[in-house]
Amino acid sequence: VVYVTPLATSEAKVEAREKSFSTPSGTDGDKARFAQVAGQFPNFFQILDRIEMKGESGKLSLPAPLDGLPVLSAPRTSDDVSFGMDGITRRIMLDYQERPLGHPLIAQLARPQLTKEDLYRSAFQVADTWQVWIDYVQPTTFPMSKFEDVVNGHESADRFRDKIVLIGDDFDKSIFNYVRTPLQRGSLTTPDVMMHAQMIDTLIRESAPLSAPTWFNWLMTSVIALLTIHAVFHASPLKGFLFLGATALVVGLIGFFAFWPFGVMVALAHAWLTIFLTYYFFIPYRLLIESRRSWQYFEKHRLLQEIEELKTNFISMISHDLKTPIARIQGMVDLILRDGQGGLSADQREALRLIQGSSDELLKFTNSALDYAKIESRGIELKKQSVDVNELIKECLANHEFLAKDKDIELRSELEPLFPCAVDPALLRQVISNLIENAIKYSPEHSKVLISSEEKDGHIVLQIADQGPGIPDDELPHIFMKFFRSRSAKSSPVKGSGLGLYLAKYFVELHGGRIWAESELVQGSTFTVELPLRNA
Structure with a gap:
């Protein structure tokens, strides 16, 4: 009692x-x-x-x-x-x-x-x-x-x-x-x-109830402190908060399940206080690092802008200065071929044609470089005219007949009647020419290139399909980037600047349209240009 x-x-x-x-x-x-x-x-x-x-x-x-x-x-x-x-x-x-x-x-x-x-x-x-x-x-x-x-x-x-x-x-x-x-x-x-x-x-x-040993409390506190420091320095603010909240919840669950079935009391206050104090102690250092990193990014961006501007100016200057001597070379070659037919041997005539072809390629590259410089300096403006897009396609086909015959490639066209629409004929002609020229260059001999046009859902849709080697899936998202050339293109004898598709994409998007490519290895590639009829 x-x-x-x-x-x-x-x-x-x-x-x-x-x-x-x-x-x-x-x-x-x-x-x-x-x-x-x-x-x-x-x-x-x-x-x-x-x-x-x-x-x-x-x-x-x-x-x-x-x-x-x-x-x-x-x-x-x-x-x-x-x-x-x-x-x-x-x-x-x-x-x-x-x-x-x-x-x-x-x-x-x-x-x-x-x-x-x-x-x-x-x-x-x-x-x-x-x-x-x-x-x-x-x-x-x-x-x-x-x-x-x-x-x-x-x-x-x-x-x-x-x-x-x-x-x-x-x-x-x-x-x-x-x-x-x-x-x-x-x-x-x-x-x-x-x-x-x-x-x-x-x-x-x-x-x-047993109190958790001191070494366990210290170990848990140290682990939580390290996890908190890791979250502060390596995670975004939102992910860091979520991670710390999850850590606090896990600590609470450890304390609950340690006490409920096993009768062991874990010091939770130390762990939760560690999360709070560690976060607010190290977050100023994270802010200092982020501030320094932002300043470095700003300086790098400014330097890259300056380099890009210098590069653009250099390309523009070189390309502009090259046009005059190229035009003189082309004129002199045409003059010799026209006036000196009787006095030229076959080897001399072949050499002049090689000079003429090389100068044409150099002129195309120079024009592409000038267009790129204009794009970088935001110097291209649309000069719209009411034209028949099919006429532009026929004109481009006629210009590339010689290149196609040289490889015995058949150029086939399936053009549906289109209403005249307002586009920049020079830019659209360049887009179509680049796509047809690429299709011919990268297609094997004795193959076919199909060019089609149609009006669909308020859009003018142009397609250029070839029977070339195709583009790998991992390279397909990058083909419209400037100066990009695929691995197969780099290893082929076909020369290129890597600007053609970049310019084509820019000119199409300037019209409010879009361009994309579909490709299968060995089967060939299809490039599609879609222009809004109303905006055009």
């Missing part, structure tokens, strides 16, 4: 005086008879919050005539100035200055096989005491009886046989008779007697 309610009034402290509201009243004779009856129980104890220090005596004795009753020191704890600092009772004091206190002694009386090692397995030291955590269970776990029902005989004695019986009060007369628990944080609604029952039950069941 454990008497929780004080049996005698104490004036030492306000708390003790407040608790004494529930102290049993009566004369000295009544108290003597009570002491005589209580002494017949082999295990009757009065438990007090007071503690005797080494060298003290009599502090735990009750006044006469109750001085013969055994008294145990079983102080309650409250996290007021340490631990949670929220006034909640979480701990059991096992000893003080190496002397055992009441709760472990009562637990060993109820379960004699409990050893000191069993009780201290999950203990931790606080000043001169060893303590363990309380493993709280629902209050309904402990059966309760009203004192008046016992006195009036409404309760059977068998109900209390071989049980630990705690006698206390729940009169709501003093806040000092109540404690806060993790199960009821909001108010003081748990009476002292229930708190002592939770403490004794925890020791009997050996269920006191």
Whole structure:
């Protein structure tokens, strides 16, 4: 029998005086008879919050005539100035200055096989005491009886046989008779007697939660700090926040599942605080790095712009200066071929034709370079005229008949009637010429090139299909980039600048249209130009 309610009034402290509201009243004779009856129980104890220090005596004795009753020191704890600092009772004091206190002694009386090692397995030291955590269970776990029902005989004695019986009060007369628990944080609604029952039950069941070892807490904190630093320096802000949120959630889940099935308490506050402090400590360094990187990108961009401008100006200047001597070469070759027919040998005539072909290729390259320079300087403007696109196609076919005959390539056209529309004839002619010329250049001898036109869904659609080697899938997205040439084109004897398709795409998009290519290896390629009829 454990008497929780004080049996005698104490004036030492306000708390003790407040608790004494529930102290049993009566004369000295009544108290003597009570002491005589209580002494017949082999295990009757009065438990007090007071503690005797080494060298003290009599502090735990009750006044006469109750001085013969055994008294145990079983102080309650409250996290007021340490631990949670929220006034909640979480701990059991096992000893003080190496002397055992009441709760472990009562637990060993109820379960004699409990050893000191069993009780201290999950203990931790606080000043001169060893303590363990309380493993709280629902209050309904402990059966309760009203004192008046016992006195009036409404309760059977068998109900209390071989049980630990705690006698206390729940009169709501003093806040000092109540404690806060993790199960009821909001108010003081748990009476002292229930708190002592939770403490004794925890020791009997050996269920006191274990604190995670210090090395584990340090390891987890270090890992979280490294993960946070990694997220700060290597992830975008959004991904970093999501990653840190996920890390905090994982830490919480680790703490939950470590405590719920295994009874191990992991220090979560350190881990969460590490995430917060590490992030806000290193984020300024990330901002400095980003600022420096942005400045470097800006400087590189400015330098690239200057280089691009110099390159464009150089190409424009060289191309412009080349046009005059090329025109002179072409004129002189034409003059010699026309006026010197009788005096030229076959070898000389062939050499002049080679010079003429090379000068034509050089002129095309020069014109492409000039167009590229104009594009880079935003110097190209549309000069629209109402023309028949089919006439432009026929004109381009006529200009490339000689090139096709040289390789015995058949140029076939399937042109549907089209209404005249407003386009820039010079630019569109260049687009069609580039596509036809590429189809002829990269097609094998004795093959065919098909050119078609139609009006479809408010668009003029032109297609140039060849039977060439085709374009690999990995190179297809890049063929319209400036100066790009495929691997097969670089290894072939066909010369090119890598500007033809780039210019074609730019000129088509300048008209509000689009151009794309479809290709299969060995089967050939098809280039499609789509121009909006209304905009055109």
